[in-house]
Structures are given as C-alpha cells and as structure tokens.
Amino acid sequence: MSQLEVGVLGATGTVGQQFVRLLDQHPWFSLTWLAGSERSEGKRYTDAAPWRLGTPISTESAKNIVQPPVPGQGPQLVFSALDASVAGELEAAFAAAGHIVVSNARNYRMEADVPLLVPEINPEHLGLVPLQAKRGWKGAIVTNPNCSTVFLSMALAPLRQFNLRNVTVTTLQAVSGAGYPGVPSLDILGNVVPFIGGEEEKIESETKRILGLLKDKQGNGQQAVEPHPVTISAQTTRVPVVDGHTESISVSIDQGVTLDDVRHALTTFRGKPQDHRLPSAPCHPIVYAPEPNRPQPRLDVDRGNGMTVTIGRLRPCSVLGYKFIALGHNTVRGAAGAALLNAELMKAEGLL
Amino acid sequence: MSQLEVGVLGATGTVGQQFVRLLDQHPWFSLTWLAGSERSEGKRYTDAAPWRLGTPISTESAKNIVQPPVPGQGPQLVFSALDASVAGELEAAFAAAGHIVVSNARNYRMEADVPLLVPEINPEHLGLVPLQAKRGWKGAIVTNPNCSTVFLSMALAPLRQFNLRNVTVTTLQAVSGAGYPGVPSLDILGNVVPFIGGEEEKIESETKRILGLLKDKQGNGQQAVEPHPVTISAQTTRVPVVDGHTESISVSIDQGVTLDDVRHALTTFRGKPQDHRLPSAPCHPIVYAPEPNRPQPRLDVDRGNGMTVTIGRLRPCSVLGYKFIALGHNTVRGAAGAALLNAELMKAEGLL
C-alpha cells in the first residue's frame, strides 16, 4: 500500500506537536505539509516553536518549512490542531476546498451533519459525512471529542447495555490539556484549580452525542444522531500533573447488574479499530487495573502508547450504583491520537 | 482568667507539631508537657523530631524535654495526636487515670459513649461524656473527625434543614494528611493516587454520626446519637498539594430550594464557637468565594487562620440537585485546630 500524504493545520502548538510525533514513521500516512500562523510561516518547524515533547522529533519533520494555511494547498487529508478561535472559519474553508479535515477543535463537534467520532463507540456516525455536501463542501469535517469527554465516553459505552441513566464525574486534569503557554505555574504548583472554562458543558453535551444512535428520524432517509438519554453532571479541576486526566465516576444502571457484569463489559469492550487492526488502535481500548490504588497518571498514562483508557477501583456506589476511576492520555487518546484513529478508520472503511 | 496547663500526646508527629504551634501564646491554655515515644523521651523537643512547619517554633517549646506518656503524669487536659496503632490503649489509660483526652485519633470516634465533635454542628454531643463513667474512667475522651470528614460535615450541616438525602463527594487530599514520612515523593510528584486506605469508609460513617441528633432512644434518660439518614458515597484521591483538602460535592435536597437559599444557609452558618467567641473560632466557619475558580488550596487554605472552610462554585447538579467545591486546612481545622476548638468549647461550657 502506498502511503497517503497528510498535513497538519496548527502544527506548532501542543497538540500539533503530538500529531507530528504520532505521524512520524506512520505505516499508512506520510506527513509532508505543516501549516502554521503568519508568525511561523517560512520558518523551519523547530524554529517556529520549540519542540516540547520528551521524545525527540525526527530530523525530517524538524527541517520542514512551515506553510501558510491556504485551502486547496497541501494534501487532501489534513489534521487540524487549530485553536477554536480560528478553527471555525479555516476548517470550513478547507472542507469547502475539498480537503478531508480530521479535527481536534471543538467548533463543529455539535453540528448535526458532522461526526463526533470515537471509533470504538460510534463508527456508524461517519454516515453523517454525505450530509455535508449540502453546505456546498467538496470535502468534509470529522471531529473527535474534548479530551476528558473521550475517556468518560469510553468508560460509559460498554454500560449502555445496562440501561445507563445517571452519571456524576469529577475530573482531575493535567496541564498539557490547556496548551502552551497555558496554565501559569503560579496557579498550579502545589495547588488545585477547581474550574476549567467550558469543560463541564462539553463533557455533559458531547458525551450524550457520542453515545447516541444514528437514526432516520423523519423517515425520509436523512440520518441524524439521537443523543443518548443519560444525564451527566461534571465537576472539572486542574491538578499539577503534566499528562493524564483522572476521572472519578459514579453511574446508575439497572439493579441486578453485578460488579462482575460491569467489569466484564469494560474489559471486553472493543470495536472496529481492533477488528481492522488500525495502526494506532490499542489491543485493548480499556484495561482494568486490579491493584487497589490504580490507575495513576505516572504509571498508566502510556498504556497502549497512550491510546488505552485504564479503569480501576470498580465498586458499589451507595448513591448511584457503581463507581470507579478512569484515566487517559489527554494529548494522545484525548486529542491527536483520537484524530489519527479517526483518519485510520476512514481509510480502512474506504472513505479516503 | 488564669491559664490552664495542657499537654500533648504524640507531640513529635505532623499533627503534634500543629498542636504545639497553635498552643503557642494561647490565651487560655499553657502548654507545659510534651509526651513522645521511647525514641524521643528525654530529648529536647526539636531534637526529638525536626520541626517541619514554615512558622518557627517558640524558643520555649523548642527547649521542652519530651516526657514518657505515663497516665497520671502531665496536666489533666491532654491533646492526643497519637497514631491509631497506639491511641486505643494509651488514650483509655489516660482517661481512666482522670485525664480529659481531646483526641484527633480515629480509635474512639465511633464509640457510642464518645462525642465525635464539630463544635459548630453538634456541641450537644458533649452530653455523651457522663456515659464514659460506666467504663470506670475518672476522665474522658472527646474526639474530632477525620480531616476530610470535617469539611464535608461543615458543608452539609447547614443543608440538613432542606431534607438532605444523598451526597457524592470526590476528595483531592494534601500529603500532610498522611503524616511524616507519609507519602513517598515518587508516588505523588506530578501524579494522582486515587486511593487512601480507610478514608472513604470514615467519611461515609463519621459524617452521618456528626450530623446526627442526641436522643434518649430508650426513654430511660440514656443519651445516644442517632445517625443522620443521609446516604454518602465518597471517592478519595491524593494530589501533590502540601496543605488543604479540596472536595467536589453533589447533594440532593428538597426540590424548590433555590440556589440563593443554599448559599444563604452556607454563609450564615455559625454556632457556639462564634457565640462564645472561642479563641480559635473563625468569625465565619464557612466563607463563600464568589470568584468562578475558587476555592484553591494555595489561596484559601489559611482563611480564618486555617479554621474556615471555603466553599465556591455552587450551581445546579443535573443528577442530584446542587454541586459545589469545599476546601479546608487538613492539619488545622481537619486535625489539631479541630481538637483545640473542642477543648475551648468544653472550657467555655464549664466542662474543664
């Protein structure tokens, strides 16, 4: 199979760097086009923004010259790590010009004709893509959820079979989720900040859409996502951790479902990425950690190369039913890796 | 008023040092007796264990010679910062010998005849003290709750009037709560540990007792605490913070109670410590922080000299009713300061 050329919009930010790292030596995709803002244009990639990941950048990517983000230029498939402040217009312009924009930005996630995709959960939402033609776009936009939403959705998806009704979640989120420069050190060293702007709303609305079903609501053949009826209440906090969001979750499901039923549902969860053996797919989307004090960011965040969600401490909750802890890598499974898996799924399904 | 001599059992640990700090220049109590384990006996206090608080120790306390913990020796009033592994036997021996033991240890908290006291909430539980005579004790034991329990209890106490039924809480706890050497740095630097042994059980059971009423259950004049019927589900985590436990709380109360009602109940909450103007009592046991990103350990932990609980982010919870964040100083209001306030209350009520 010859390699497909791909590009990255917003390549110099925190998520952009993760795209560059994950695309290095990718078996299917070849990264040939890095686009950045005016400030970065024409510079060598590593001169435009210092590389801030612990894994060294490949020499080839380092030398790439940052391009202006001009629709129609660059490969057909572009990943977007754009900031929400510019993603709205720019992604639309790229989609209109015929690009497939696989985006991590929040702007189009809740649009009726745009898939908000977690490949293990709702691959059929790709069925929305043809609707985008009505916008006059020759290309399309496909999105992945907000970081903390991905991990919650993956933990809840296997529980839908048990009549999932209510969920409370408190997140303990890493600073890399806020980009760079992001959170000032004076705010977070030895501290907890119990607020992340817009995060709770995203968790509460995006999760329902991800868990929802694609339906022909009006009986006219036009597909739409019907949100899952689960009610979700989120409290989000920032903690002094570099990578890895921890989530304390309680769920109400049908009485009679045993703890073993729940654990079995979690650990056997898998989907199309595993069926297709997609390059970025972990063998196990969810791993259950049996130790009493896990998952922990420092020990579990890199499981499955950052694409696995680790769950632990499953036990009864006297208020809702069951409770547990979930953890995921916020800039891999929660951002760049999520988009990459989306693109791999589209490729495997013949949509690229 | 002449000063009352007091002592501290377990004076060399983290909580012991807080007792020493808080008793320095206390208007009512004079600290004259510091007791420690065999290893510390006969040494100058600061030689027995390095002082680990940022506030310098007074010269007088520093020079105190650590005494063996022999019942009958030392002042009548002794504060206990003993480890649970030894507090059971030793506190009983001191109570039997006629001491009033105002203890931070967990051992007697759930005993039917021992007050588990938060002076603003349940001062009438001191009515249990006379029952201890049946044990053959000439003295008595009075306890304060586990650190994370105090803050939750104080946040819930004003809500009892609204028919408080269900509570979920996720804690983000500071390392000083684990004593010294306590949490290894390799476990917590840049990390979250989603487990604290025994903590969730303590929160779930102690809180019900604290919020409960003292009743003559059997109609024979014998008092007992009837636990409050609220159901509590706790998830506890350790975060890289030195002092200050943050708690993410959701509560279900009667429908129709408005957000303003709840905030008003929290901010007007006060009790006997404020009526008596006890030396360690904060003017406001609970302060409501109006900023959208508060409370935070670094900014709010020392409010009211560490005796105030700060609450913020009160808003509706789509699952339970209302949700908010609470924060308190775990070694002050959550330990040594709590015991000190208990002793001050007893003194003010003529029980010492």
Next chain:
Amino acid sequence: MSQLEVGVLGATGTVGQQFVRLLDQHPWFSLTWLAGSERSEGKRYTDAAPWRLGTPISTESAKNIVQPPVPGQGPQLVFSALDASVAGELEAAFAAAGHIVVSNARNYRMEADVPLLVPEINPEHLGLVPLQAKRGWKGAIVTNPNCSTVFLSMALAPLRQFNLRNVTVTTLQAVSGAGYPGVPSLDILGNVVPFIGGEEEKIESETKRILGLLKDKQGNGQQAVEPHPVTISAQTTRVPVVDGHTESISVSIDQGVTLDDVRHALTTFRGKPQDHRLPSAPCHPIVYAPEPNRPQPRLDVDRGNGMTVTIGRLRPCSVLGYKFIALGHNTVRGAAGAALLNAELMKAEGLL
C-alpha cells in the same frame, strides 16, 4: 508621628500585590493611591487583577479604585513595581515631577547617580541622590537590587573584611520571581530550566556595585560608587518552587580565616535598619541554620516575615575556600520588602 501617604505604581502585578500586602497596617506609611495600566484604570483593585497571595487582602485596599499613572498625581512617595518595559520613561517622569520613586525595576539600578540600595550594606549610597538634581528632576529615584542579587550581596557583605576575591553561585529560583502569568506550568512542573534571561548578568554586575564604596573619585566633592573588585560567576536555574530562591555559593577569601570567623561574621552582621529599628527590619538580617539540611524554601522563607536571609551548610570548599547555601524570599526581601525597607531608611534618615 502622623502617617505618610504613599502610592504604588504597577500595583496589579505580583510584586505590586506584595507592596499592597506589606503596606497594609504599616505604622509609618498609609497606602492611598494604587496606579495601574489603562486596562486596570477605574476598576476596583481586586477586579483589575485577581489577588494571588495566600494572605487575604484588606477590605480597604480591595475597594481602592485603580488610578492612571499620571506624574504629579498621587502622593510624593511612590513605590514602583513597574515592568522594565515601561519603568524607564514612567519613573523618570515621576521623579521629574517631584516624586520620590522607590523602585524595584531594573532600569536605573546601574545609573551612576542612582542608589542601588541594601540598607544593611550600603546606606551611604543614598548620598548619590542629590546628583539627580542635575537631570532636572525635582524628585528622585532609589532602587533595590534584583531578587537573587539581594541574597548574594547580603551573604557576601560580611565577608568583605576577609578580602573577598572570587565567587561562584548557582541559583535555584522560584517561579514567583517571574511574575504573572510568568513561567508556563508545562515548562516547570517536575522540571528544571537552567536559564533565566539577563539574570546572570544582573547578579554579576549589581553585586559589585552594592558592595562598592561611595567615593569622591575626582576629588571634586562629587560622589560616585566604586564597584567592589570581587569577581562573580553566576549560573541561574528555575525550579518548581513558589517562593524562595536558594543559592549555592563558593567564595575565596584570605587564607587563615577560619570557619568560625566566617560564621561569626555572618551571624553578627547588621546595619542601620537594625539600629533604627525600622518597621520592616528583621532583628537578624542573616540567620545561620545549624541543621545539616537547611535552609529550605518551605521551612525558612518566611523567617523575619520574609526579610531574613537564611544561610546554612558553611564548610570548606576545596577549590575556592568556603562554600555554603543561602536562601531568601524573592518577592519580599528580594522585591517589595526591599523597596519598603529603603523607604523606611530614607524616612528614618530624614530624607522624606
């Protein structure tokens, strides 16, 4: 003594907030005028910039309305916490208009007619002030050194008597020294950054000036500072500490000077602030910590209300002579507290 009205330029930044905190209930000065940038003008002080210190702000200061920084307005004595990018022009304008500007900014520190003052070391440098009249200023500028320079200078001043010749210093600096937002958390959480722009040059040049003598160089009665001949080599690093710069120092002095001589010189060091009993002066400008593992930021930074430099681990250095560790509070003795002590000295000496 009636109180002198004072103002603060650049009141909303990290150092500005320390000025406000330290001036609260000051026995000599009354803070009546807070000036800020256009963005802050007309707002209540705490609305213009969130209060970021652990000690609560006084209600009075919180309500103060931020003024535009217009020379001629505000009290005669103004403290400057201005950023270096604007301090050059603005401080000159205030001095020209007759204000005494007691500044923490770096802009005028190395000017020949401006005192770079550490009151315990070189109070006679105030003799430069009259020279500023030649600039046509009706007022004057007096400066304090860069934070890490203050602690080094105080540690070296008592050693001048031993023929101080060479000094190497490696600093481990706290993030509050970089202001707000300052150091991004992604750069410093669990990390060390071995570079602080311009810091090494400031340490190497400012220290020589502070330790220098005021002389009539040209015999014409005109005073000038002759820098001390010591050679200083600095390496500066940033570490994940909130407050408190640690410095690892080696010095070469005359052979034959014993370790006891050095320690005695350090611990008996004092100067005019102690003679005058200035309100912000610590009893001991330098405290020697005898413990083998001190000083430490968390334990020693608040000594003398943040105005004391703690020194420890004095021992022979096989390369230079002696080596030791010094620690100081970078936003108190290293910034706002330093300026305040300068103003108190001027007041005590009748210069205000």
Next chain:
Amino acid sequence: MSQLEVGVLGATGTVGQQFVRLLDQHPWFSLTWLAGSERSEGKRYTDAAPWRLGTPISTESAKNIVQPPVPGQGPQLVFSALDASVAGELEAAFAAAGHIVVSNARNYRMEADVPLLVPEINPEHLGLVPLQAKRGWKGAIVTNPNCSTVFLSMALAPLRQFNLRNVTVTTLQAVSGAGYPGVPSLDILGNVVPFIGGEEEKIESETKRILGLLKDKQGNGQQAVEPHPVTISAQTTRVPVVDGHTESISVSIDQGVTLDDVRHALTTFRGKPQDHRLPSAPCHPIVYAPEPNRPQPRLDVDRGNGMTVTIGRLRPCSVLGYKFIALGHNTVRGAAGAALLNAELMKAEGLL
C-alpha cells in the same frame, strides 16, 4: 550468538526494576533469575514489590518467582542493585563463589583492585580484575559510579586533554535517586533540600578515580589506578523532579583553549561502547544542546534511551574558565544502564 543467562540481586528496588526493564528483550542477555530479600522470596516478582515504572513490565518477568540470594545459585553473571547496607558481604560472597558481580552499589567502588568503570572513559580499568584473585575469589566485582558522578565524569573526561585542574559543581538531583520510599513528599513538594548524605564526598573522590590512569606504579607489573589530580568541590541538592540530575559545572583548564575547542571535545567524545556498538551504547555519549535554555530533565532525560548525557549553555566563567550545564538519567546512565553497559563491554572484550 546464544544468549547469556543473567540474574539481578536486589531486584525489587527502584534500580532493580530498571535492570528488569532494560534486560527485557536484550539481544545478548537473558534475565532468568531475580533475587530479593527474605520478605520477597517465593513471591511472584510483581507481587513482591509493585512495579513503579511508567513502561509496563513484560509478562514473563512479572511472573518470575523471587529467589533467595544464595551464592552459587543463579547465573554466573549477576547484576547487583543491592542496598549498601547488605552489598558489602553479599557481593563478596557471590564473587567468592565464582559469580561476576556487576554492581551499582557503592561498597567496592574505591577498593584498589575493583574497577570503577565508565566504559567510554576508562575501559582499561578492567585490567584490575585479575588482582581480585588474591582475595581468593573465583569470580569478581566490577562497579559503576554513583549517579551524579557518572554525568560529571563524562563531562570532564573530554577536557582532560586541556589540563583540567579545578571543578566546582552544584547538582539538582531527582527523587528517584533516593530509591523507594526514599524522599518523603512533605520534604520535597515545592521545595529544595540542599543536602544529600554522602553524595558530595562520593562525587569528589569517585570522579578522580574514574578519570585516573591505570599504571604499574611499583614497576612490578602490578596495576593500580592513579587518581586524576583534578580538584573537585561539590554542592548537592534535591529538587522536585522524578528522573534526571541537572549539574551546574565550572572548570578551569589551560588558557588559550577556546570555547569551540571545548565544545568540539565534548561533542566528539566517544569510546569503546561506540566502537563495539554495544547494545546499550548511545551513538553519542554526549549531545550538545544548542538552545539557550537546555538541557532540561523533562525534555532531555530520555535521549539515547537514557544513556546520553546532554550538555548545554557552555560559556566562559569569569572565575574558573568555562561553565556549562550537564544532565543525565540517574536510574539509567546513572545506575542500571551503567552496569548493563559495563557487562556488555566485558562480554565484547571476551571477559565473560
């Protein structure tokens, strides 16, 4: 080439776990024997001590049953991660029984007949091994230096050609260097501890030995190490970093040596590990980072799989000559990886 069986003494500690990780899928060595203390004997390896590294352990190693450390049992080649308190006797017993003990413990490092090896620097020190026969040992002990010593030695080795005379070094050391439980979090969160027991002495003495030459001192054919005449003065501190020791170094060398000479010497440094292409050898033992703010633990510690020392900020030192920053991975190149490279060198040289 068939694989050589190897074992690990002290396998359950922090360094022991690094041995297990690094030996997993090693091309030359096959880890078949894990020995631990009485407390661990007979347990599965991961039950004996929780795995504390971010990289998951291989299933095979996890299931290994921990053996008692009985000399004569286990493979001929054993790596020692023993604590110094037991390494003295136990390593001698293993050497006596015929094992080749490649040790990270400090006990035999300074013994006249034991190589203190850094393979790029002093491979000829292996010539001491035959002398150990005089102890009646059928096997031998070969050691690697203390963690912070390795990085300093590697930075200094290329400078010996310039007549290296004086060195001052201040270290900023990670907590993983202290093992587990090691440094209590209360001591290091947001703090600096300017003392590490015995560390400065080890740096000052071990480095001279490593840089020394093997000579026939008495002309009788008996080899001995003549320590290098360089004088070293160290100050060591602990900082809140998980992995990676940073060192601030100044050196005096011959005048006339230019900055380019020094940088060239550092970047072209290599030795037998590179000649032999040993499996654990980095292509470049030293990498020079050109960015103005490097090296940094978070960004550079894993270079060369943790076997590369990164140096940056080379510039003149007004006191000694040149100064720079060095960084290395303390539990890889500074411990387990160092021992592994020693064994690989011995194997390549036909000594195993």
